[in-house]
Amino acid sequence: MPPLTDQDVRRIIREELSKFIFSDRFFIYKNMQFADGVSIQTGLTNGLKIGTTTSEKISVYGVTPVIQAGAISAPATQSGSYVQVDVQSIVTAVNSIRTAITNFGITA
Numbered sequence: 476m477p478p479l480t481d482q483d484v485r486r487i488i489r490e491e492l493s494k495f496i497f498s499d500r501f502f503i504y505k506n507m508q509f510a511d512g513v514s515i516q517t518g519l520t521n522g523l524k525i526g527t528t529t530s531e532k533i534s535v536y537g538v539t540p541v542i543q544a545g546a547i548s549a550p551a552t553q554s555g556s557y558v559q560v561d562v563q564s565i566v567t568a569v570n571s572i573r574t575a576i577t578n579f580g581i582t583a
Contacts, residue, residue: 526543529542529543530542530543533579534578534579534580535579535580535581536580536581537580538578538579538580541578541579544571544574544575544578544579547568547571547572547575548564548567548568548571549568550564550565550567550568551564551565
């Protein structure tokens with residue numbers, strides 16, 4: 476096989492870069508680290524989506540990634556007087572919220 480010419484090398488690079496630039500996704504097999512003080516800018520029209528299905532796992536602040544938490548039932552509408560069942564539904568909802576944000580990593 477004859478050695479590659481400068482034109483051959485340029486053609487190969489152009490073809491490979493084209494595949495990379497025009498792909499609809501990038502696969503990253505290493506950790507990403509951003510310099511201190513930089514920002515991630517997102518689109519102003521459609522925004523940014525992280526996790527495209529409820530079964531994808533994500534987290535923040537170094538906790539183990541989790542799937543999306545299940546639906547949290549709204550507390551019962553309070554009656555005019557104290558009713559233990561109504562108060563318990565509030566406690567249950569608040570505890571579910573606390574569990575979800577702790578598992579995601581927002582609180583410890």
